[in-house]
Amino acid sequence: MQLCSVGKKYPFTKQxxxxxxxxWALKDVSLDVYQGEIVGIIGRNGAGKTTLLxxxxxxxxxxxxxxxxxxxxxxxxxxxxxxxxxxxxxGNIFLNGSLLGATKKxxxxxxxxxxxxxxxxxxxxxxxxxxxxxxxxxxxxxxVVNLKFDILVIDExxxxxxxxxxxxxxxxxMDFKREGKTLVITNQxxxxxxxxxxxxxxxxxxxxxxxxNVVEAINRYRLxxxxxxxxxxxxxx
Amino acid sequence: MIKEIFLKRDLIRELVMxxxxxxxxxxxxxxxxxxxxxxxxxxxxxxxxxxxLQVRTKECPFILYLMSGVFTWRFFxxxxxxxxxxxxxxxxxxxxxNFTHYLLPLSIVLANGINFLPxxxxxxxxxxxxxxxxxLFILWLPLVLTVHLMVTIGLSxxxxxxxxxxxxxxxxxxxxxxxxxxxxxxxxxxxxxKDVFSGFLFSVYVANPLVGILNLYRVSILxxxxxxxxxxxxxxxxxxxxxxxxxxxxxxxxxxYKKFKNHINDYLSY
Numbered sequence: 001m002q003l004c005s006v007g008k009k010y011p012f013t014k015q016x017x018x019x020x021x022x023x024w025a026l027k028d029v030s031l032d033v034y035q036g037e038i039v040g041i042i043g044r045n046g047a048g049k050t051t052l053l054x055x056x057x058x059x060x061x062x063x064x065x066x067x068x069x070x071x072x073x074x075x076x077x078x079x080x081x082x083x084x085x086x087x088x089x090x091g092n093i094f095l096n097g098s099l100l101g102a103t104k105k106x107x108x109x110x111x112x113x114x115x116x117x118x119x120x121x122x123x124x125x126x127x128x129x130x131x132x133x134x135x136x137x138x139x140x141x142x143x144v145v146n147l148k149f150d151i152l153v154i155d156e157x158x159x160x161x162x163x164x165x166x167x168x169x170x171x172x173x174m175d176f177k178r179e180g181k182t183l184v185i186t187n188q189x190x191x192x193x194x195x196x197x198x199x200x201x202x203x204x205x206x207x208x209x210x211x212x213n214v215v216e217a218i219n220r221y222r223l224x225x226x227x228x229x230x231x232x233x234x235x236x237x
Numbered sequence: 238m239i240k241e242i243f244l245k246r247d248l249i250r251e252l253v254m255x256x257x258x259x260x261x262x263x264x265x266x267x268x269x270x271x272x273x274x275x276x277x278x279x280x281x282x283x284x285x286x287x288x289x290l291q292v293r294t295k296e297c298p299f300i301l302y303l304m305s306g307v308f309t310w311r312f313f314x315x316x317x318x319x320x321x322x323x324x325x326x327x328x329x330x331x332x333x334x335n336f337t338h339y340l341l342p343l344s345i346v347l348a349n350g351i352n353f354l355p356x357x358x359x360x361x362x363x364x365x366x367x368x369x370x371x372x373l374f375i376l377w378l379p380l381v382l383t384v385h386l387m388v389t390i391g392l393s394x395x396x397x398x399x400x401x402x403x404x405x406x407x408x409x410x411x412x413x414x415x416x417x418x419x420x421x422x423x424x425x426x427x428x429x430x431k432d433v434f435s436g437f438l439f440s441v442y443v444a445n446p447l448v449g450i451l452n453l454y455r456v457s458i459l460x461x462x463x464x465x466x467x468x469x470x471x472x473x474x475x476x477x478x479x480x481x482x483x484x485x486x487x488x489x490x491x492x493x494y495k496k497f498k499n500h501i502n503d504y505l506s507y
Contacts, residue, residue: 010503054502058335061499075334082333086259095255098248099333 001033001056001073001151001182007064008051008206025051026206029065033151038173038183040197040214042190042221047203049186050077050155056184057153071150071182074100079136079157085129089120089139092128096140102147110146117168118142133160145172151182158187170196190218245340252344257351272355275311279303286424294426296465297455298367304360305455306423312353313389313447314414320345320393321400321407328505338501339494342393350386364458374457381453384483388446391486398494401504421447427466446482449475 008026026048033039041049054060055067057075082096093114097107115124118138123131131139137160144152158169173183173196187193193200193214200217202210202224210220242249261267279300286292287299294302320342324331327341365371400406420442422430427448431439442448452475456463 010506054332059332060502073334077332081329083329084255084259086262087255091255091258095251095330096333098251099330099336101334104247104250 001067001069003029003031003055003065003067005030005065006055006062006067008048008055008060009063024206026055026062029203029206029208031201031208031211033182033184035070035150035182036177036180037198038177038185038196040193040200040217041184041186041203042188042193042200042217043203044224048206049203052203053077053153053155053184053186056151069151072101072148073151073153074144074147074149075153075155076140076144076157077155079133079140079160082140083128083136086127088127089118089124089131090115092139093143096143097147100144100147106147114142114146117146119165134162134165137161138165141169145176149181151184152176153184154186156186156188158192159189166192190221194218241337242343245337249340249344249347252340253348253351256345256348260348271352272359275308275356276359278311279307282307282424292425295428296426296462297459301360301364301367301459302426302455303424304356304363305458306421306451308353308356308360309385309451309454310418310421310423310447311356312349312385313450314418315352316346316349316389317393317396317410317414319349321396321410323393324397324401324501325505331505332502338398338498339394339491342397343390346386346390346393349389361458364460368460370460372457372460372463374463377453377457381450381457384453384479385450387483387487388450388479391483391488391490394490394494395486398490398497398501401501417445417447420445422451427452427470443470443474444478446479449479449482453479 006026006029007024010023010025029048029052041052043049051060053075054077055062056069057073057077058067058069059075059077082099083092084095087095090111093111094104094107097110098104118124118141120135120138123135128136128139137157140157141161158166161169170192173185176183185193185196197214199212200214201208202217202221204224209224210217257268261270264270266273282303283300286303293299296302323341323345324338330336331338331341361371361375396406396410427443430442434442452466452470456466456475
């Protein structure tokens with residue numbers, strides 16, 4: 001996957017938001033992701049990580065620049081996305097699966113392994129509205145990892161899983177790496193990033209500050225975290 | 238586009254089932270509301286228009302005229318009003334992946350269509366009992382349904398796209414539909430309009446595609462309807478206007494979608 005000088009502007013239209021009339025969430029971001037690598041994206045809140053991931057998954061389209069990708073991209077974003085609270089867990093597996101491009105037959109074949117991986121037990125037949133954040137993660141992650149993809153994009157959601165599930169996810173992600181799949185991950189747990197990623201990109205205020213060696217990127221991020229004041233948009237005058 | 242729909246049929250089925258389940262699984266009477274609601278409306282209209290206001294329709298018994306009008310109008314109205322906010326309401330489904338947005342209003346109109354079928358069957362049964370048989374035109378019915386669907390789907394795609402950017406559209410549509418309701422012969426005969434207005438205004442009235450669609454339904458289900466209106470409405474207009482409108486509106490809606498689809502998600506956050 002290749003991003004060339006990608007910029008993303010959000011058009012806030014109502015008058016009361018005119019303070020941020022044109023918010024450039026990303027500006028002049030260029031990066032390459034090679035097959036079979038795990039790329040991490042780190043940065044402070046509001047740096048543009050989710051926007052970047054959305055663009056990679058083709059949920060959003062860049063205002064400037066171009067994106068090239070080879071293969072199917074699946075994404076796991078925040079835990080409300082792709083789910084309907086009134087339907088059961090099982091119903092949501094079918095809905096979510098077809099939203100991600102799987103046919104009914106594909107989902108039926110994988111239904112048992114999805115339910116097993118999630119370890120949700122009887123709750124799979126309860127409406128999704130009764131699930132906790134951690135349970136939603138389990139379901140969402142189980143669905144995504146049982147479908148066919150070439151590139152997997154995961155936003156900051158892994159944090160809500162308990163340690164046992166996080167380990168399970170970690171193992172599964174390493175399996176994918178061995179199979180030659182590409183992963184792009186974002187997380188605030190720098191420890192996880194160090195263990196998992198081959199390369200890390202540091203994002204700040206929509207621009208890439210550093211791309212490359214994992215340890216160095218993390219150190220630079222730690223430097224940034226020591227800054228006293230931080231504002232997502234512009235500092236108030 | 239037809240090919241795309243065929244490929245995505247599983248997703249469409251899921252979306253339609255979702256819509257129906259969300260609507261009918263919790264209410265106690267469930268799916269019965271699909272035709273209870275229009276039936277009550279027909280009831281109260283009958284009381285007010287036939288008994289109190291003494292409206293008469295010479296082409297066929299008023300109760301059948303009402304049922305054919307109300308049921309088909311409800312499908313049109315519920316389909317449009319239900320889908321205008323659909324893109325924003327389902328933004329969490331849309332933001333999951335690269336989503337073909339028009340599938341949402343499409344699925345809502347289809348769900349309303351499934352809603353419509355019991356009432357339609359009830360209408361056909363009542364018509365054949367009261368009028369003792371069905372006209373030959375009943376064979377047209379699938380075509381009429383297709384035209385009705387195309388018009389509703391095209392408009393729903395168009396309005397739901399506009400709504401994402403200009404939220405006023407929902408209220409504009411509400412007003413527009415209530416006005417259109419009175420300009421369509423749901424509960425009164427066309428010949429009444431012909432008597433009151435000049436030739437030019439009458440042709441404007443008949444140019445309304447919904448007038449044509451309602452007429453087509455009545456012609457195909459109610460025996461003796463076609464002979465009764467033959468004089469007032471030439472066949473070319475009866476069939477031509479709805480069909481042409483259906484094609485135009487559906488193709489322009491899809492053209493508009495294609496042009497703006499990369500920008501829709503930007504406006505879905507709030």
